[in-house]
Amino acid sequence: MADLSCTIAGIPSINPFWLASAPPTDKKYNVVRAFEKGWGGVVWKTLGEDPPVVNVTSRYGLHKDFKGATLGINNNELISDRPLAVNLREIEECRREWPDRVIIGSMMAVMEERAWKDLAIRIAAAGVHGIELNLGCPHGMCERGMGSAIGQVPEMVEKTTRWVREVVDIPVFTKLTPNITDILVPAEAALQGGAHAVSLINTVNSIISVNLDHMAPNPMIDNKGTHGGYCGSAVKPIALNMVAEIARNHQTRDLEISAIGGINTWRDAAEFIALGASGVQVCTSAMLYGFRIVEDMIDGLSNWMDEKGYRTLDDFRGKAIPNTVNWNELNMNFDLKARIDEKSCIECGRCHIACEDTSHQAIRIEAKDGGGRRFVVIDDDCVGCNLCQHVCPVDGCIDMEEVNNGLPVLTWPDHPKNPANKAAAE
Amino acid sequence: MTASRPNRPSSPSRAEKIDAAFRDLHPALTSGAAVTEASRCLYCYDAPCIRACPTGIDIPTFIHQIRSGNLEGSAKTILAENIMGGTCARACPTEVLCEEACVLNKGEDKPIQIGDLQRHAVDHLIEQTHAGAPHPFQRAAATGRSIAVVGAGPAGLAFAHRAAMLGHDITVYESRPKPGGLNEYGLAEYKMVDDFAQREVAFLLGIGGIKIRHGRALGEDIQLEALRQAYDVVFIGIGLGGAARLAIAGEELDGVEDALSFIETLRQTKPKSKTPVGRTVVVIGGGNTAIDAAIQAKKLGAESVTLVYRRGEDAMSATGFERNLARLNDVQIRLWSRPSAIEGNGRVESIVFEKTALNGGRLQGTGEVYRLPADHVLKAIGQKLRPMGLDGLAAENGKIQIGPDYRTSLDGVYAGGDCVSTGEDLTVQAVEDGKRAAEAVHQALAAQSVERV
Structure with missing residues (x-):
C-alpha cells in the first residue's frame, strides 16, 4: 500500500489533500467534518482585520455543459465575515482536537506593513502550521486595495511576503493570482520576499454568464451582477501550465508548490504532483459533492501508485517536468497518421466533418458494399493533428499511429526552413 | 343520528379508471429530460436517421436545437419537412425508422429517443401558436390558382x-x-x-x-x-x-366489427367507458391496427382479448414494440391460425380457426381446427380502396x-x-x-x- 504522507514546505501531512481557503473552511464545524472524512489539512478561510466584511446574496454562478455537468463555478464572496477572535479560537480548538492535521491560516490586509505584521502575529499565535498570503482574490477585496490588487504588483508581492516572514517563524505560502501575464514574475517576487512555498492558482477573473431576460451578469444581486472568481475543472489546464512554468524555471524551481485549480479526482492531483507540486488544495469539487470526495482521492491515488510501483509521492513528484519543454525543443520529424478501425466504427461521420471543414480534408467517405459507409484516412493529407480521434465517440476506434520514417530528431532551431538558418547559411 | 364521518377521498369510479387507462402512452419529456436526451445525440454528419425518415427531417439539427435551447427553431426544422411532425412523433414506428438507423445502436447503446424529442419541440411550438404566436411559415405571393x-x-x-x-x-x-x-x-x-x-x-x-x-x-x-x-x-x-372482408360464414353476425370502426367509435366517445366492448374479444390480424384494437379493448374492460394471426410472429407487420405492448396489456397472441367460420345465433358466440403452416413457402391450412369463444370480433386484416367516384x-x-x-x-x-x-x-x-x-x-x-x- 502506497504511503501518501508528505511534507509541504516543511510541514508534515498525512496525505497531500488539503482544502483550499474558501467557504468549505470557513469555521470549525466544516473543518471538523472535513477532518473526519480524511482531509490531510485545511487552509482556513482568509482572515482580515476586524470589523469583518459583509457579503451579498447571491454569491455563485455555474458554468455547465449541455449535459448539465459543472465545468466551473464563479463566486463573489469576500473573505471571512466572522470576527477574527472567533476564527482564531476555533483554529486553536481544531489544532488541539486534530493534532495530526494541518491548519494553515490564510490572511490579507491593506498595503501597510503594520497591518500585515499584526495580523500575521495573531494568526501564528493561534497555533497554525503556516500562513498563506491571499494575494489573489479578484473580486471585491481588490477594490479595497487587497487580494489581486496586491498580487498583480510584483513589488507588493515581495513586500507582503517579507513583512510576514519577518514576524513569524512558521512556513509562509504566497498565494498567486492567475490574472497576470506571466506567472514567473510574481513567483520570483514571492521567492525574493522569502516565501517557503507558492500556492496557485487563485480564481480566474470571470463573468460566468449573462441573464438575457434581465440583461445582467449572473448571479444577479438585485438585477445587477459583478465579475467573480472562476474555479473548478475548467481552470485546471491553466493551473497545470502555471505550476509547470514555475517548476521548470531555473530561478523558481526550488520554490515548493501547493497546487490549486480544478482538482476533482486523484488523477488530477497526480498530474499536479507529476509537474512538481508538493501537495494540492481542493475546493470546487468539495462544494459540489461534499467532503466525502477525499475518500476516493486517497484510495484512487494509492491504488494507482501501487500499480505503478511508486511507494511514496516523492517517487513520481516532478517526473513530468523534464518532458515539459518549449515548442522549440519538439522533434519536428515525429509523424503520426490517424487509423480508423472499421469494425468498431459506428459511422457517425464526426471525424469526416471535423477534418473536412476545419482541418486537412484527410478523411474520405466511401460507400460500403451492402450499405453503410466507411471512413478512410488519406495518409498524404493527414497531418496527425488528433482532431478526429478527439471527436470520435467510440473509445479506441481511431488510433494515432507513429510513422517509422527513420528520420533523426530535428528541432525548429535546426530546421532547414527556419529563416534564421537560411540567413546564417547565406 | 348521523355520526360525522371523516372525509375520505372517494375511490375513482369505473369510468374514471377506464379513462385513466387511456392516458398518454409515453408521457411528454420534461425540459430537463429533453436536453439530457438531446445531449446524447452525436450530431452525426449526413446522418443515417435522416435517410431513414420518409419525410427526411434533419434530425441531428433539430436535436442540436433542443440542446441549445432553440425550441422554436427545432420545431421549425421538423415541420419544414413534416407539418404533421406532432402526430408522427406519437404514432410513427420509430423503432423501424429513424431510431433503428441511429448509429448508437451499433455502439451497443440505446438509440436516441427521436420520437419523444420531436414531440417535445413540436408540442412547444403548437402551444405557442395556440397562445397567439404567428404560424411559423408564411405564404408566398398569391398565384391566383x-x-x-x-x-x-x-x-x-x-x-x-x-x-x-x-x-x-x-x-x-x-x-x-x-x-x-x-x-x-x-x-x-x-x-x-x-x-x-x-x-x-x-x-x-x-x-x-x-x-x-x-x-x-x-x-x-x-x-x-x-x-x-x-x-x-x-x-x-x-x-x-373500405375494410377488407374475411369472406367466411357468419361475418354478418352482430358483434363482428371492423377494428377501425371500433377504434373510431372509441375515439369519438366520452367517457371511454361508454364504448361498447365485449367480454371475450377476438381480434383477427397482425398489423398495428390489430394491436391498437386489442389493447384498447382490454383497457375498456374486456375480460379476455385474443389476437389471432395466420402466420408466425416475424411476419406480423406490427413492430416488436407494439407486440410487447400488447403482451404487457394482457393480450393473448395466437399464431398460425386462420378463421374459417364465425358462429352464433344472431350474435357472435364463437369463431372456428384452422391451423396453418408453410408448405413450400405457401401458407396452407393443416385441416386441424379449434374454436374460440367470442362475443366481439374485431377484423383488422387490412383496408382497401373504396372505388366511389374514382371513375376514369x-x-x-x-x-x-x-x-x-x-x-x-x-x-x-x-x-x-x-x-x-x-x-x-x-x-x-x-x-x-x-x-x-x-x-x-x-x-x-x-x-x-x-x-x-
Whole structure:
C-alpha cells in the first residue's frame, strides 16, 4: 500500500489533500467534518482585520455543459465575515482536537506593513502550521486595495511576503493570482520576499454568464451582477501550465508548490504532483459533492501508485517536468497518421466533418458494399493533428499511429526552413 | 343520528379508471429530460436517421436545437419537412425508422429517443401558436390558382399546407365531420391524447388559404369531373376507406366489427367507458391496427382479448414494440391460425380457426381446427380502396395508379397517401406524399404559366 504522507514546505501531512481557503473552511464545524472524512489539512478561510466584511446574496454562478455537468463555478464572496477572535479560537480548538492535521491560516490586509505584521502575529499565535498570503482574490477585496490588487504588483508581492516572514517563524505560502501575464514574475517576487512555498492558482477573473431576460451578469444581486472568481475543472489546464512554468524555471524551481485549480479526482492531483507540486488544495469539487470526495482521492491515488510501483509521492513528484519543454525543443520529424478501425466504427461521420471543414480534408467517405459507409484516412493529407480521434465517440476506434520514417530528431532551431538558418547559411 | 364521518377521498369510479387507462402512452419529456436526451445525440454528419425518415427531417439539427435551447427553431426544422411532425412523433414506428438507423445502436447503446424529442419541440411550438404566436411559415405571393383536395387526412392536409405556402388557394373536401383522417379516427387513443389531432389541424390551418368543407364525400356529394372543371388541380388523398372482408360464414353476425370502426367509435366517445366492448374479444390480424384494437379493448374492460394471426410472429407487420405492448396489456397472441367460420345465433358466440403452416413457402391450412369463444370480433386484416367516384382513374394493385410527380392517369389530377399504389399505410409516408405532390403541382403550374406567356 502506497504511503501518501508528505511534507509541504516543511510541514508534515498525512496525505497531500488539503482544502483550499474558501467557504468549505470557513469555521470549525466544516473543518471538523472535513477532518473526519480524511482531509490531510485545511487552509482556513482568509482572515482580515476586524470589523469583518459583509457579503451579498447571491454569491455563485455555474458554468455547465449541455449535459448539465459543472465545468466551473464563479463566486463573489469576500473573505471571512466572522470576527477574527472567533476564527482564531476555533483554529486553536481544531489544532488541539486534530493534532495530526494541518491548519494553515490564510490572511490579507491593506498595503501597510503594520497591518500585515499584526495580523500575521495573531494568526501564528493561534497555533497554525503556516500562513498563506491571499494575494489573489479578484473580486471585491481588490477594490479595497487587497487580494489581486496586491498580487498583480510584483513589488507588493515581495513586500507582503517579507513583512510576514519577518514576524513569524512558521512556513509562509504566497498565494498567486492567475490574472497576470506571466506567472514567473510574481513567483520570483514571492521567492525574493522569502516565501517557503507558492500556492496557485487563485480564481480566474470571470463573468460566468449573462441573464438575457434581465440583461445582467449572473448571479444577479438585485438585477445587477459583478465579475467573480472562476474555479473548478475548467481552470485546471491553466493551473497545470502555471505550476509547470514555475517548476521548470531555473530561478523558481526550488520554490515548493501547493497546487490549486480544478482538482476533482486523484488523477488530477497526480498530474499536479507529476509537474512538481508538493501537495494540492481542493475546493470546487468539495462544494459540489461534499467532503466525502477525499475518500476516493486517497484510495484512487494509492491504488494507482501501487500499480505503478511508486511507494511514496516523492517517487513520481516532478517526473513530468523534464518532458515539459518549449515548442522549440519538439522533434519536428515525429509523424503520426490517424487509423480508423472499421469494425468498431459506428459511422457517425464526426471525424469526416471535423477534418473536412476545419482541418486537412484527410478523411474520405466511401460507400460500403451492402450499405453503410466507411471512413478512410488519406495518409498524404493527414497531418496527425488528433482532431478526429478527439471527436470520435467510440473509445479506441481511431488510433494515432507513429510513422517509422527513420528520420533523426530535428528541432525548429535546426530546421532547414527556419529563416534564421537560411540567413546564417547565406 | 348521523355520526360525522371523516372525509375520505372517494375511490375513482369505473369510468374514471377506464379513462385513466387511456392516458398518454409515453408521457411528454420534461425540459430537463429533453436536453439530457438531446445531449446524447452525436450530431452525426449526413446522418443515417435522416435517410431513414420518409419525410427526411434533419434530425441531428433539430436535436442540436433542443440542446441549445432553440425550441422554436427545432420545431421549425421538423415541420419544414413534416407539418404533421406532432402526430408522427406519437404514432410513427420509430423503432423501424429513424431510431433503428441511429448509429448508437451499433455502439451497443440505446438509440436516441427521436420520437419523444420531436414531440417535445413540436408540442412547444403548437402551444405557442395556440397562445397567439404567428404560424411559423408564411405564404408566398398569391398565384391566383385554386386547388381542390379530396380528403382531410394526413396526405390531403400536408398537400394543402404546402400548396397554401406556395401561394395557392385550397379547398379541402372531407366526408366526415372532423378533419384529420386516421389521426382523428384511426390511431389509438393513448397515442393521441388531449384531442391532439384537432389541435394539430388547427395549427396547420393557421397558415391561411385553406378552407375545409365537411360532409362532402367523393362520388356522393361531389364528383371528380366537376372538381376538375372548377379547379386548376385536384389532389386525391382519400386513404383506404373500405375494410377488407374475411369472406367466411357468419361475418354478418352482430358483434363482428371492423377494428377501425371500433377504434373510431372509441375515439369519438366520452367517457371511454361508454364504448361498447365485449367480454371475450377476438381480434383477427397482425398489423398495428390489430394491436391498437386489442389493447384498447382490454383497457375498456374486456375480460379476455385474443389476437389471432395466420402466420408466425416475424411476419406480423406490427413492430416488436407494439407486440410487447400488447403482451404487457394482457393480450393473448395466437399464431398460425386462420378463421374459417364465425358462429352464433344472431350474435357472435364463437369463431372456428384452422391451423396453418408453410408448405413450400405457401401458407396452407393443416385441416386441424379449434374454436374460440367470442362475443366481439374485431377484423383488422387490412383496408382497401373504396372505388366511389374514382371513375376514369387507372388503378394498380387495387389502388390509384400514379406516375412520377404523383400524377394520376387523368390530366390535372394528382393523388398520394394510402390510396395510391405506392402507399405504405404509414402516416409519415402520407405526409411526404402530400408535401412532394404539392411541390410537383407547383412546378407544373409554374411551367404552365411560362407557356402561357
